[in-house]
Amino acid sequence: MGADAVVARAALHFWEEPCISGKRGSGAVFFTGCSLQCAYCQNYSISAERKTGRAVSPEELAAIFRRLAEQGAHNINLVTPTHFVPAVLRALSLWKPTVPVVYNCGGYESLSTLKMLEGHVDIYLPDMKYADGALAGALSGAPDYVETARAAVLEMARQTGPAVYGADGVMRRGTLVRxxxxxxxxxxxxxxxxxxxxxxxxxxxxxxxxxYVPCGRAAEFP
Known part of the structure; x- marks a missing residue:
């Protein structure tokens, strides 16, 4: 992890859960790369092959967050940001969020990283992909996924507390497990x-x- 983040796409996104996207869209920032290597990832070219993306400084990242908020985004949605957490935190110190910050991840998070994020993230949006370590190893390259994700999700829920929604049905705070x-x-x-x-x-x-869509290397696992 360097001082910069690598961003593949930043735009209003309307295809999250309704309580995240709302009517105006979620301000999604897709980071290049991922701590997991899921064979079936819908964003395989971004997450695994890393074919797209450009390096942005924390100052540029803060400007991206600000622009999305000004466009009416219900939130700033950080998609697979794990490996760029220092840059994200620096950007959030430069632009004080005016909308909730969403941490959208695969659930494969260390407790030390989550402790760094406490107080900066309003909504956690983790996956809970597996209950079988062998399956997690075969499909996502993470045989320790189960115990890691379980501990992470419980920590996320501790930090945010119960879900809080606005009058428009959009989540303001909480943890939503996928x-x-x-x-x-x-x-x-x-x-x-x-x-x-x-x-x-x-x-x-x-x-x-x-x-589910058989993207990436899914054909290798019939």
Whole structure:
């Protein structure tokens, strides 16, 4: 992680959950690269192949955040920002957020990183992809994903507390946990949901996603 971040795209985004995108869109900043290597990633060219993106200084990143807020974004949505956290925090110190800050990630976060983010993030939007370490290793290159993501999600929920929504139904604060159902792995999904039901504190919603598309290297895992 250097002083700069690498940004692939920054624009109003209307395809998150309705409580994130609202009517005016989420101010999504897509960072190049990812701490996971999911074979089926819909943004594979950005996250794994790293074919797009340009380096931006914290000052430029702060200007991007400001521009998105001025365009009417409900929030600033940091998409896969894990490996650029120092640059993000510096940018947030230069531009004091006027809308909620969303940390949109794969759930594979260290507790030390989350401690750095405490007080700077209003909404956590993590995935909980797996309950099976072998599956996580095969499909995402992270055999320790299960224990890492579980600890991370609980820390996120501790930081934000229960979800808070505005009169427009858009989330203002909280943690929203996502799970994508993978073809042929419904047992994994059921195990993930069982764990979430048993361990998430009250007021933490779950988004169950069924929009799997065989992108990236998905064909290698029939």
């Amino acid at each position: 799970h994508l159902i993978l073809p042929g792995h419904t047992r994994n999904s059921l195990a993930v949901l069982d764990w979430l039901a048993a361990n998430l504190p009250p007021g933490v919603p779950v988004s169950l996603m069924a929009q």
